[in-house]
Each structure stands twice: as structure tokens, then as C-alpha cells.
Amino acid sequence: MSSKITIHDVARQSGVSIKTVSRVLNREPNVKADTRDRVQAAVAALRYRPNISARSLAGSKAYLIGVFFDNPSPGYITDVQLGAIARCREEGYHLIVEPLDSTADNVEDQVAPMLATLRMDGVILTAPVCDHPVVLAALEREEVPYVRISPGSDLDRSARVGMDDRLAAYEMTKHLIELGHRDIGFIIGHPDHGASHLRHQGFMEAMADSGLTVRPERVEQGYFSFRSGFEAAERLLTGGDRPTAVFASNDDMALGVMAVANRLRLNVPETLSVAGFDDTPGAKVVWPQLTTVRQPIAAMAGAAADMLLNGVSWGEGELPPSKLLDFELVVRESTGPVAV
Amino acid sequence: MSSKITIHDVARQSGVSIKTVSRVLNREPNVKADTRDRVQAAVAALRYRPNISARSLAGSKAYLIGVFFDNPSPGYITDVQLGAIARCREEGYHLIVEPLDSTADNVEDQVAPMLATLRMDGVILTAPVCDHPVVLAALEREEVPYVRISPGSDLDRSARVGMDDRLAAYEMTKHLIELGHRDIGFIIGHPDHGASHLRHQGFMEAMADSGLTVRPERVEQGYFSFRSGFEAAERLLTGGDRPTAVFASNDDMALGVMAVANRLRLNVPETLSVAGFDDTPGAKVVWPQLTTVRQPIAAMAGAAADMLLNGVSWGEGELPPSKLLDFELVVRESTGPVAV
């Protein structure tokens, strides 16, 4: 029944017009402190909550932020949602989640109707949809602001948040080198994720900077999945000639490497060091626990939401805003000194 | 710009009134086939999409389904979202996700404003919020229909979907008994989750039905987290006297058990069998892979969405609808015959 309370009730109760109530609600200027207090008291007394549909129909805001993703790592997408919600709720915004099938050929049909009906105030995109040209084009056509998290291509096309994937991979590689490793295997991430390339690049540069050469057969293509990591590790680790460490581009694949090591009775980290990337919950769930890179996922999503809520925009000829957050090397038990 | 197209444009283009367009859109009866076709052609030609705010302001539907959760296992909540979305999208509905902090003392303030502003058509609740009295009361007061997934208490208070947790635990226990285990440890799940009790119960009944007694020190309290499973397993497995198998009430805890076994150099499954529950992605990510129970999480969420979309309701004195879906015992490598 409290559902029936409208702005008119509040106006009557506080003896002002509905417009003034609206002003107070929206923190508009030019309301006397005294009037504002009366209205706020009435709002509290009646437990009035503005109807979001009416607001967005009449005004220019929908109070809705979208999160688009595809085939996510569950831990990743949950963190994104939590991080975004935290900011949105303060401002009375809500989160619409929309999984997309970005490999389907009807991506346009998945996105366009949704944008037109919902008229969201902004959208947060995660990989791989943040690099999907059709999605970006649809967003732009419908003039819906969006922020990409860790995009891989076309970096200056929109606002974005992320971290320095290249540097993080560089530092992880350096960590392994400092432990004495000279022969390190690397598993590349999914080719559709922009970060994959950057992490690979960081690895290669760290090796080169240390005067180490990377044999081509030490680099395997993976797809960010446990299975792909497992299979890559099988290729990397069977046969007498194997690296002393493997750096996988994400934790799921690193877990696959650990499984193969277990199966081959290679002790981690004594015989083989394993490093991952992301610090997913799974990283702490293996024994030994995984050395990895912590991505501030929730913080990145929060920053993205922030940009959207504050009306991200940039001038003609200017670069769109971008924000890089700090990562953290998390050294646990899966990496150790190379056996002598 | 396609954003500007309204129902009036469609009406003009097809030479009918906006009301008739509305009828076609909502599949209302009593529209001549010929007229319907003309309207549909115009809709397609103009790429018209009804504005959801206007619809919900004018009508009784909001085209919004909520998902409330707290402190979720990421895999679980992602599955719920995916399962619910799949059904919602067919009907033009969207998903609002709202994480709740059910341990805070302002639960009412988290829920009530949201319900009043959004006026969702229905809400899907997962554990533990599905058993939170304040949340349920708020939903009922605001007259928002809701369906609970695997509630633990007050079963006939609302529509619900779930699976037979008791039976699943019963069968898993029987599986262990058939492998020759007589001395089985059990780790109870989080006390706030209704399923915890049922799984515990199924375990106890299976043991009793097989004429086996359960020593009190073989049953440990856990909280569904890896850490709690780890700690419970330490108590269960250190000291000379230990069970030959451990059945944990969920996979995360089972993973904790595996980690302890690894650390204690107990071979799984030769020396110790480990069973989990849920079949989370993590179950396949350990070596050996976990024997567990597959919950049809996405299907349960889909069924819940279905009920909401079809207007779940029940008569006075009738029991609310409930739907139990089938589980599946997934026997992998972490359970084996007891050592002789």
C-alpha cells in the first residue's frame, strides 16, 4: 500500500507544489532550507519513493546502468556487478545485466532492441564484448554512453578503465627470472580478449630485457579455460625437455597446468613453478596456492560506474578519459626457486 | 535517432490508431489478421521498440524481474542469472540484480525503497535471502510476487523451485557406502542456508538405513567456504583416527578437504575419498576431479522466472506451487573403494 504514495501526497503533506518536492528530491538549487526540511520530513514520514518509470519517462535519466558480458568467468562477472552496484546504489541507480552471445551472428538484434526499450544511462562492457564492433556501433548509434573495462583494441574509441596488463605480466615474468628461472613456458589467453596480447607482450619484453630468448615451442595458445590450460600444459610438460616454470595468462589455465603437473608427479614449486593471472577465488583453492596477479576488478567496475554517473564526455579532438588502476603481484606457494 | 520512434509513428505509418498498435504489440485478441500484418510490417520497417518506462507507467507490468542474493558463490549466482535471463528475454523482460547484505541490520532499508521505486513484476530469491523474514515481509507488503530457489524454512509461504537435497545427500552417502566406506566424515553447510539441514539429514538417514552409526566427532560444522572446509578437514583428518571418506555439503568445502589431504599426503581416492555437492566449475579444476551432485541451477532459475512471468498465484487454503527438478550424481575420480 505504501506503493500508492506519490509525489502529490508529499506535496499536500508538506504544503508545497509537486514541483518543489521534485526540486528537493533532485537536489535542485533555489529551495529555501526551511521548505526543503519540511519536504524531507514529509518524504520520511510517508516513506515516499519516487517511481522510477515516471521519472525516466518525464525526465532524461533512466536510473539504469547496464552490464554487458559474454561467457564470463563467474568470479570476474560477480566482482564487476558488486563493484558497479556499490556505486550505483548511492545514487539510486540500478543494474541491468545482459549476457550476450557475441559469437552469434545476431548480435545486433540482441543489443539494439534492448537499448531502444530500456534507454539506459550508461553501459559497462567487459571483454570480449568490449571489443565487439557491432556492440560498440549500436551503443554509439543509440547514443548510450559506455565505459569499457580492459578493452584490447581501439583504445581511444571510448572511455575506459583497466590496469596495465603488460606491466603486470612483465613483473610476474621478472619475478620468475629472479627465482632463477631461465626456461619459462607461456600460455597465451583467448585471442578475442585484448588483454591476452598485452600479457603476452609483457612476458616477451621481460624475457628480452633479461637477455633470455624464448623458444617458439615454449609459447602455447590457450583460451582462458581450464581445459585449454590443461591441454597446453600437456604439450609443454610431456617429453624430457620441459621448462622449469610456466606462466599462464589467467588462473583457470594455471589451474590446468597444476592438474597436469599433479598427474605427471611434478612437484610444485620444487620441480615446476606455476604462475597465473587474475587472482580468482580458485587461486586459493588449490594446493599449493597460486602465485598470481590481483586485478582490482570491483574497483575497476566501480570506477566505470562513476564515470557513467558523472556523465563521461570529452571534447572534439580530445582523448576520452581513461583510468588505470593498480594491480598487485600476489606471491603464494606455486612459484619457487629453480631446482639446482 | 531510431530512439525517437514512438507508437504514434507506427500508427500513422500503418493507418490505424495507437491503441490498435498497442493491441498488436501485446498480442491482444480481436485484431483482424489483415490489420495485425500491416502494423507488424510498420513496426519492422521503422524498427520500432516500445519504451519500457512508458509501458510500465501506463500499464501494470514493469518488464523487470529482480534477482536478490547475498554473498553468493560466483558460479551459482552466474548460473542463476543466465538461467533466468534465458526465459526473460523471450518475453521482453529484463533482469535487475540486487546484492543484499542480509547480515546488516538495515535489510529493510535495502529492500523497501528498491521495491517501491522499481515496482518489479517479480523477484527471484536465492539462499540465504530466500529465508530472510524481513525480505519476505517487505516483498509481501509491497505485493511483489516472488519465487524462492531452494528455501530452507517456511516452505509453504511462497512459490518455490528446488531439488531434493535430502535425497541427493542420501544417494551420495549410499554411493560411498557401496564403495565400502563405513566410517564417513560429514561437513555441514552454512546454518543460514536451508539446504544445509536437508543435506545433513540425507546423510544421517542413509547411514542409519545401512545400519551405520555416525560418531559425533565425525560431523563438523562448516560455512560453505573453502576455508571452513579446510579447517573442518583439519579437525577430521589429523590424528591417527580418521574416516576413510569425507562428504562435504558443497564443492568449495570439498576443495578445502582436498587441500588438507594433499598437505597431509593422503592420496585421493586411494586413502581418502572426498565427495562434494553442487558441481561448481571448481569441481573439475582439481586433480583428481571431484565426485559431486549436479544441481540444475540454471534450470531452477529458468523455472522460477517462468512462474513469475506466468503470474504465479494460488488460491486461499491452497499450497503455493513448487517445482522440484532432478539432480544428478556425478561420480568422478575423488571417490573410490575403501582401502583394504
Add this chain to the structure above:
DNA sequence: ATCGTAGTTGACAGCGCTGTCTGATTACGT
């Protein structure tokens, strides 16, 4: 031809807000 009935369509009034514009009040300089 008349009536009844079901089928089909449209006019119109809101839903609960915000944006715009106009009017009333106050503050302050001369």
C-alpha cells in the same frame, strides 16, 4: 427488415513524474 451478439477499432484520460515558463517574493543599491 429488425434485432442481437460478437468482433473490431478508436477517442481519450490518465500513469507519476520533470522541464519550461511565469509569477511572487525577497534583497539590496540608490
Add this chain to the structure above:
DNA sequence: ACGTAATCAGACAGCGCTGTCAACTACGAT
């Protein structure tokens, strides 16, 4: 005292739809 500008408040018109109700059509039964 008055004028002018700033400040504050309200009237009112929609936003784009759906619900209600009235009207009109077609057609078989009387």
C-alpha cells in the same frame, strides 16, 4: 521610497504508453 536583480515557488504541458469505454461493423437469427 523605488527599481532591479536575484531567489524561490507554482501552473501546466507533456513524456509514450495502456486501460476504459463507447462506437461501429458484420452477420446470422428472428
